[in-house]
Amino acid sequence: MTDVALAHGRLAGLDEIVDVGRDAGRGGWSRHVWDAAETELRTWFVERAERLGLDVETDRNGNLWAWWGAPGPDAVVVGSHLDSVPGGGEMDGPLGVVSALDAVALLQAQGVRPTRPFAVVVFAEEEGSRFGIACLGSRLLTGSVSPDRVRALRDADGVTFAEAAAAHGTDPRHVGADPDRLARIGVFVELHVEQGRALADLDGPLAVASGILAHGRWRIDFTGQGNHAGATRMTDRRDPMVAAARGILAVRDAVRGDDRATIGRIEAVPGGTNVIPSRVTTWLDARSDLDDDTRDLVARITASATEAAAAEGCDARVTEESWSGRVVFDPALRDRLAAGLGGVPALPTGAGHDAGVLAGHVPTAMLFVRNPSGVSHAPEEHAELADCVEGVVALTTVLRGLL
Structure with missing residues (x-):
């Protein structure tokens, strides 16, 4: 030594x-x-x-x-x-x-x-x-x-x-x-x-x-309607932050067996405390033993994100940023x-x-x-x-x- x-x-x-x-x-x-x-x-x-x-x-x-x-x-x-x-x-x-x-x-x-x-x-x-x-x-x-x-x-x-x-x-x-x-x-x-x-x-x-x-990174953009936090009734909102929250919980629920899926970063636009955001972007890290298993995991997460966004009158788009088989x-x-x-x-x-x-x-x-x-x-x-x-x-x- x-x-x-x-x-x-x-x-x-x-x-x-x-x-x-x-x-x-x-x-x-x-x-x-x-x-x-x-x-x-x-x-x-x-x-x-x-x-x-x-x-x-x-x-x-x-x-x-x-x-x-x-x-x-x-x-x-x-x-x-x-x-x-x-x-x-x-x-x-x-x-x-x-x-x-x-x-x-x-x-x-x-x-x-x-x-x-x-x-x-x-x-x-x-x-x-x-x-x-x-x-x-x-x-x-x-x-x-x-x-x-x-x-x-x-x-x-x-x-x-x-x-x-x-x-x-x-x-x-x-x-x-x-x-x-x-x-x-x-x-x-x-x-x-x-x-x-x-x-x-x-x-x-x-x-x-x-x-x-096998692993990769994906960006998930939830888009809705930016608006005033005080002047907009809850029933009138298309809030992508709520959609993103539902989508994040769905990530955990999409995991099977030895899959790993993580949302480690989130960004709201425009980012004001008294502003309903117009867009919320989350970043997904997904991993599994085999290439197909990882792709299947991301497909389940994509479907869940789309469903979560629709429930809030919003849209969701998933974009691959990197992939390693x-x-x-x-x-x-x-x-x-x-x-x-x-x-x-x-x-x-x-x-x-x-x-x-x-x-x-x-x-x-x-x-x-x-x-x-x-x-x-x-x-x-x-x-x-x-x-x-x-x-x-x-x-x-x-x-x-x-x-």
Whole structure:
């Protein structure tokens, strides 16, 4: 354990960035692509990587690559992301980045030098919290999302992706599929804090990922008649807020078996306390084991939203914003990693990751570090120091076998 840099009972890298993006209002951390906090984390990553002798570059989609040696084909790539959901946990993303850099430091201390190209990557906008599409950097890299659509995306302040990219040195004219860079990747490994409590229940510090549930995001717009809150009788209203409330309850009732469906965001227009809104928009996150099961779940929710709106004299429209089909990680690579780490378990996850996007293009694997609380996307997300160190050592072992 002493070979891993520690500070104040934590990984030293995490200690260096612990105050970046603290959110006094929500609790936890808020770090969104190209905002002040995430930009500070990018600067930290460049400085930390350069201290290790790595050469850092930014690709056409705003992803950061730190190369140990010259870039080239059949590269081993490890990494994660630095952004967060609003008021999220400190380890979702950064633990994987810090652990990757710590693994490089350990390998260097052990005298290891790569025999094939190697890079640590930081993907942009993994959470989708600013522009609404999760894993945006890896989706752009792989060509799984339209550049024109991405350039036009707007954040809550009306800033387009194109404007934000240009302001931070990424030319929006060139965002999109990067086949030459993608072709360089021979294997990708992402370490991540577990977003659930399977390892806590198994009483083990580490696991490999077997797959990711099918999941997506949908916008549900309820439209009615804006009006005066005091001058409009209840019987005369076409109130989309009431329709949205009925629709939200119907989301819960549409779930079957191991489905998961969540309304995590709601927005009323125009948003005045004494105004009946003209439109209420909710955002749905839906997940299930199989693609068809997830689509069936959304179809039930769509039917319920339409019925709820009609009951209030309103309309409902459901629009898909992102979709990720079920992912099965490379079985041979998964089994190789599990065996090399002493037979750690293979676990599915309901959380999306950049590794899931890359899995359709290159051999990909994930390592999970135990989260004793089982809580993620919230300030209570946690991993014990000993387990974090186990993760760094495990990642180092994996890299020695791949390099």
